[in-house]
Amino acid sequence: MSAAGRSVDDPGQSPLVDQEPDPGQSTPAVAEIAASSIRSGLAELELRSSQVLQRLENVKVSTTPESPNPVENEEEAGERVTSEDLLPAKHRVPSDILKSLEQLVSYTDSDDDPEFPLPALDDVSHLALISHSIVAYLSHLDRQQLLRVTNSISGDATRWLGTLFHFAHPASSFHADNADAVLRTVRLAIVARCPGYLEGGIPALAQPTFYISENTTPMRLHYACRQLGIPLEAIKVIPEHSQSGTMDVTLLQKQIQQDVGNNRTPLLVVADIGASLCGYVDNLLRLRDVCKAHNMWLHASGHGLAALVCAQNQGHVEEVLHSMALNLGSWLGVPSLPIVLLHRPLQNSALSAFESDPILSRRLNALSLWTSLQALGRKAIAERLHVAFQTCSILFEIASKCEGIRVLSHTPGAQTGASLSDVIQSPFDVQALFDAAAPVVAYQFDGSTTIPLGGSGSSAAAAAAERETAEGLKPLEKINNASYFDRLNSWLGQILQRDCPNFDFEVIEHPTHGSCIRYCPLELGLGEQPPSSENLESFAQSLEAHVDILRATIKHKARFIHLVECSDVLRLVPLPEWAGMGGVRFVPEGWESLLTDQAKTELNKLNIDLVEALKSTDNAFSLGEGTDGLICVRFGMVTHETEVEELLDLVVTVGKSVQENSRVLDTMSEIVKKGIEAVTADLQRESEEKLWQEGILRHVPVVGRVFNWWSPPAKESGIKGRSLNLTQGVVESTENIYKYHMQMTGATAHQLPANRSPPTPMVQTPVVAPALPPVFPTVEPVPGNGNGSGASEGTPVQSGEASGSMPAASGAAPSAAPTQNHVDHARTVSQSSAASSTVPELVAASSAINNN
Numbered sequence: 086m087s088a089a090g091r092s093v094d095d096p097g098q099s100p101l102v103d104q105e106p107d108p109g110q111s112t113p114a115v116a117e118i119a120a121s122s123i124r125s126g127l128a129e130l131e132l133r134s135s136q137v138l139q140r141l142e143n144v145k146v147s148t149t150p151e152s153p154n155p156v157e158n159e160e161e162a163g164e165r166v167t168s169e170d171l172l173p174a175k176h177r178v179p180s181d182i183l184k185s186l187e188q189l190v191s192y193t194d195s196d197d198d199p200e201f202p203l204p205a206l207d208d209v210s211h212l213a214l215i216s217h218s219i220v221a222y223l224s225h226l227d228r229q230q231l232l233r234v235t236n237s238i239s240g241d242a243t244r245w246l247g248t249l250f251h252f253a254h255p256a257s258s259f260h261a262d263n264a265d266a267v268l269r270t271v272r273l274a275i276v277a278r279c280p281g282y283l284e285g286g287i288p289a290l291a292q293p294t295f296y297i298s299e300n301t302t303p304m305r306l307h308y309a310c311r312q313l314g315i316p317l318e319a320i321k322v323i324p325e326h327s328q329s330g331t332m333d334v335t336l337l338q339k340q341i342q343q344d345v346g347n348n349r350t351p352l353l354v355v356a357d358i359g360a361s362l363c364g365y366v367d368n369l370l371r372l373r374d375v376c377k378a379h380n381m382w383l384h385a386s387g388h389g390l391a392a393l394v395c396a397q398n399q400g401h402v403e404e405v406l407h408s409m410a411l412n413l414g415s416w417l418g419v420p421s422l423p424i425v426l427l428h429r430p431l432q433n434s435a436l437s438a439f440e441s442d443p444i445l446s447r448r449l450n451a452l453s454l455w456t457s458l459q460a461l462g463r464k465a466i467a468e469r470l471h472v473a474f475q476t477c478s479i480l481f482e483i484a485s486k487c488e489g490i491r492v493l494s495h496t497p498g499a500q501t502g503a504s505l506s507d508v509i510q511s512p513f514d515v516q517a518l519f520d521a522a523a524p525v526v527a528y529q530f531d532g533s534t535t536i537p538l539g540g541s542g543s544s545a546a547a548a549a550a551e552r553e554t555a556e557g558l559k560p561l562e563k564i565n566n567a568s569y570f571d572r573l574n575s576w577l578g579q580i581l582q583r584d585c586p587n588f589d590f591e592v593i594e595h596p597t598h599g600s601c602i603r604y605c606p607l608e609l610g611l612g613e614q615p616p617s618s619e620n621l622e623s624f625a626q627s628l629e630a631h632v633d634i635l636r637a638t639i640k641h642k643a644r645f646i647h648l649v650e651c652s653d654v655l656r657l658v659p660l661p662e663w664a665g666m667g668g669v670r671f672v673p674e675g676w677e678s679l680l681t682d683q684a685k686t687e688l689n690k691l692n693i694d695l696v697e698a699l700k701s702t703d704n705a706f707s708l709g710e711g712t713d714g715l716i717c718v719r720f721g722m723v724t725h726e727t728e729v730e731e732l733l734d735l736v737v738t739v740g741k742s743v744q745e746n747s748r749v750l751d752t753m754s755e756i757v758k759k760g761i762e763a764v765t766a767d768l769q770r771e772s773e774e775k776l777w778q779e780g781i782l783r784h785v786p787v788v789g790r791v792f793n794w795w796s797p798p799a800k801e802s803g804i805k806g807r808s809l810n811l812t813q814g815v816v817e818s819t820e821n822i823y824k825y826h827m828q829m830t831g832a833t834a835h836q837l838p839a840n841r842s843p844p845t846p847m848v849q850t851p852v853v854a855p856a857l858p859p860v861f862p863t864v865e866p867v868p869g870n871g872n873g874s875g876a877s878e879g880t881p882v883q884s885g886e887a888s889g890s891m892p893a894a895s896g897a898a899p900s901a902a903p904t905q906n907h908v909d910h911a912r913t914v915s916q917s918s919a920a921s922s923t924v925p926e927l928v929a930a931s932s933a934i935n936n937n
Contacts, residue, residue: 134218135211209460210611213419216453223449231449239448242455246411246425249463250393251400251513256430259423259451263386266410266426267305267355268312271295273408273428274353274382275313293352294344296321298332300361301386319349330365330495332357334375341379353382356406359389362593362603363494364525370516373405386410388607391470392522393515395505400513403429417469418609419457423450469615473606474505476615477523480604483625484528489636490628493598494527527593529574529601530632531563532639561639571600572664573635578602584627587616637725642666645720645729654737658711666720668709669733671695671740685715692716694743699736815851 190203206214223234243257260266279290293315297303299322306320321340326333341351354376356367366389376383385406393402402409407429414422458466478497485492498504500520508514508521563570578592581602589610593603606615616624645666649657658668671692676684696718699706709719718736723729806819 134215206611209457210418210420212460213421213453213457216456217421220449220452223452235448238455239451242425242451242458243427245458245463246427249466250390250409250411250427251396251402252409252427253401253403254430255403255427257428258426259448259454260426261423261450263410263412263424264305264308266424267384267386268309269426270382270384270408270410270428271306271309271313271353273431274384276431277382277407278350278352278380290350290352292319292347292349294319294321294349295353295355296323296337296340296351297355298322298357298361298365298367299324300330300332300363300365301355301357306355325365329499330363331367332372334368334371337372338375341375345379351379351381353384356383356385358385358387358409358519359495359522359524360387362525362595363527364388364523364605365495366519368516369405369519376407382407384408384410388412388416388524388605389519389522391416391524391607392474392505392518394467395471395474395509395522396513396518397509398511398513400515402515405515413454413457415609416473416607417457417461417466418611418613420611422454422457425454470607471505471509472615474522474524476606476621477526477604478505479621480526480624481523483621483628484526487628487632489530489532489632490528491531491598492526492528493595493601494525494603495523497521497523524607525603525605527595527601527603529570529595529598530577530635531570532561532636561642567599568661569664572662573638574600574602576664577631577635580631581624581627585616585620585624587620588624589613634722634724637727638666638722640725641723641727641729645733648729648733652733652737654740655733658709658715658717660709660711660717660719663709663719664722665705666723668711668717668719669736670711670715670717671736673744689716691740691744692718694746695736695740698739698743702735702739 223231226234239257239259242259243255246257247253247255258266258269260269275290275293295306295310297306297320303320303322307317309315310317310319321344323332323337323340325331337354344351354372356369356372358366358369364387366387369383369385372383375381383406386409390409390411393400409427411425411427413425414420461469481492481494481497484490498508498521501508501517503511503517503521505521508517511517561569575592578590578600581588581590588604589606589608591603592600595601609615646657649655649667649669653674654672656670656672658670660668670688672688673691676688693708693716696706696708696716699718705721705723707719707721709717711717720732723732808817808819
């Protein structure tokens, strides 16, 4: 065995458990190296690495793409276009290369990215990243010196971790990811079971078999099997227990007996210690007994292993487990720390055969861990992990007490009933410790609680229940509306992510329960820390407020569906991606039988106008589109006080008002069109009459002047202009406008001398009524009421010059009642909406709407 293997795997070397190791006692005497040269080299590397990290840390996001490799002339540009895969012929200075890297990191095509693409670094994270540069630098040491440095670094890290995790006399290996750690574990299990594996290979084993819970992903075991040439059928997935959610040990034993009967070799059991989505913890003591009976290797992985650091009394977890994988980078929020595999040491030279370089492989990359552990210290590490588990316990308590929320994750202290604070101060008990520490909280809204809807007493409650079921008053149940409840939970998760940014909530798809919200404080990003007590209080308030909205929404949705189905002009529209109360479409009576393409366009326009009118009353209404491509009105979230009947009545009332207004506009446009035609006809007729009355000689260019000088035409013989009176639907001549210099209406009649009434216009031509039903009210005509503008007398008026405006008193009369009702609803609904929530498009609707 090599010296590198002995420093870690040799059980004869006694690690320090109760006190920090003394490097002076374990380091052999070697030739002294010039300290000045080492310090200068490492200091220069540290300085330059720090400068690069600081430059990258301060890079800001840019949406303008820039060429990472700018060219100096057009000739080079042409070469690069045709030969993009060629390395530039000219060298580049390091500053330009780093500038290109900054531009590459800063560019983004999204507007939602944060200002700085890379997170800020604390001292520990900064040291860990610099350590990776130092590893590459140290690899150029003399072979003997490199062996001494590597043994010291990996040996110290292994002993420190053994003390922290109560694993006596461990061996270790350091890996880039969990898949590589599982591959190493499988090789350990093979070597432990078959010492002749190095010479005989896989055929020395009779069909090895691995066992894993269905809660844990088997992808890493798949990777190990492919690397070792073992068929994937060797992996046996054991179902979970129906009550605890953990691996069913009884089924595991049956599967092992069946495999033994089929001449298979049970080799490895992977225990789940909080590695699953819901943080379940397998029963290690029972699994240990099963593995001991069949000479199997027991490996543990998961976030729950971090609880071992919190235990204050000495223990021996190696008596239960053969190996465990530690993801310290995720637990502590320190970047690029290796995955550590702690395992029982094996006296077998076959392990070194897997290493490409026994000195460097899985040894020197422990430098970042070695530096980070010292920078944090044992006390800070234990406090961080303890706070993470306490946060989960508090979140579990908050979620479990919220009405309508179902917690899916592991319950802290489910088996023993003891809290984590009590267990860590008690004698070491690995199963009780893992049971009390919950690394994950997963929950979902399922509306499982009963929401009182009225009625007291048993008989009254029974009668009310029957009436509610018949009239659609019973809240929706998840069992028949799983996809809708998934949308509700997705909405709740997005709201919590927005309102509680200190919690890294994620919406996941559970294979059994559907969409749920998951929180794990042991999956920390760079520089992240568990939330504070103030953050927990804010979360509790936000959760209760928004779950109350969800309870109200499912309470009213059934009634909403029932009322829409009973309506004559409203149609229910399925919205597969909408989490609100639902969607309706306003369809006037008789339109459904005539849904041609033109009718669909008009129907879409009508509902778009309806949504615009409703949005002025409450933001709970929004524009939606059904699966048939037609526009609809979407209802958002509501509160318990919302009256669904009045909301739908508001939609119907405003819809009819919008429909009437569209008829008014159509009628107005028709009247204006007819008026223009009448004006054109009148002016043409008057022009022809004037021509015949005055004679043709007056209109001959040369003769006409002489004739007009000899016999001047009458002053009042010019052609009168025209104005369109929209109130009366009459085209009138404009002599009164030019005589009194004002449009003559009833309101301006008192301005004439002696309050005389204006004379009746000389010409009044009624406009032909359109085919549509009359919309404008009849107003008594006022003599001389001209409402528009006309051309000056004696000048023919073009059709485009005839214009008019509809007086407010007459034009608003047909829709006065609906408009007033619409405004009253707008006042009450908007106030309630602003008080309930500010979520875009999903704001709680009115708490009360007054009937007018």
